[in-house]
Amino acid sequence: MLLLVLLVLGVACKTKSDVDAFKEADYSLQQIDKVEVNGVDLMQKKGPNDFSFSDAARLFSAVSANNLSAISTLGLNVSLGEGNESRSMTVTQLKWQLLVDDQKTVSGLVDEPVELKNGLNLITVRSPLKLAEVNGRTDLNSLLQLATLLNQEKADRPKVVLQIKPTILTSVGPFELPAFINIKN
Numbered sequence: 001m002l003l004l005v006l007l008v009l010g011v012a013c014k015t016k017s018d019v020d021a022f023k024e025a026d027y028s029l030q031q032i033d034k035v036e037v038n039g040v041d042l043m044q045k046k047g048p049n050d051f052s053f054s055d056a057a058r059l060f061s062a063v064s065a066n067n068l069s070a071i072s073t074l075g076l077n078v079s080l081g082e083g084n085e086s087r088s089m090t091v092t093q094l095k096w097q098l099l100v101d102d103q104k105t106v107s108g109l110v111d112e113p114v115e116l117k118n119g120l121n122l123i124t125v126r127s128p129l130k131l132a133e134v135n136g137r138t139d140l141n142s143l144l145q146l147a148t149l150l151n152q153e154k155a156d157r158p159k160v161v162l163q164i165k166p167t168i169l170t171s172v173g174p175f176e177l178p179a180f181i182n183i184k185n
């Protein structure tokens with residue numbers, strides 16, 4: 001019985017240590033290699049004139065219903081700090097949101113497990129997107145602004161903050177971090 005109690009306490013301490021390491025880690029977005037929304041590659045769009053009629057029609061229909069879907073390939077750097085470099089974490093679910101000038105612009109949920117480790121993690125994620133609504137309506141201009149924002153030079157961009165809120169797989173089950181984490185870009 002004592003052995004079982006010690007084993008449970010050991011597992012619980014390791015789980016808390018793992019969660020703390022990833023909660024306190026520094027996260028930075030190193031690269032964005034791909035952003036497709038409903039089949040339209042936004043990385044190739046620098047302005048409204050770059051959208052074909054079929055691109056605009058497809059996106060307008062999806063924006064009207066606020067039923068967008070994205071596929072992105074991201075380079076996320078995780079710096080766990082000294083002594084934690086060998087740890088890894090399985091994220092079972094990831095809530096995310098993008099703030100532009102401190103206003104929530106778009107949000108999503110990644111439901112596919114992602115394994116994170118110390119260093120650069122190349123991740124392909126699929127996520128439904130929800131554009132922020134103004135007066136109860138979504139607007140195609142929000143998506144166009146988002147597309148052009150991706151291609152602007154960093155110095156010309158408004159303040160952009162990507163936030164994540166992961167649910168981590170631990171030895172005692174899933175654990176959702178209590179607050180969003182800002183990703184440096």
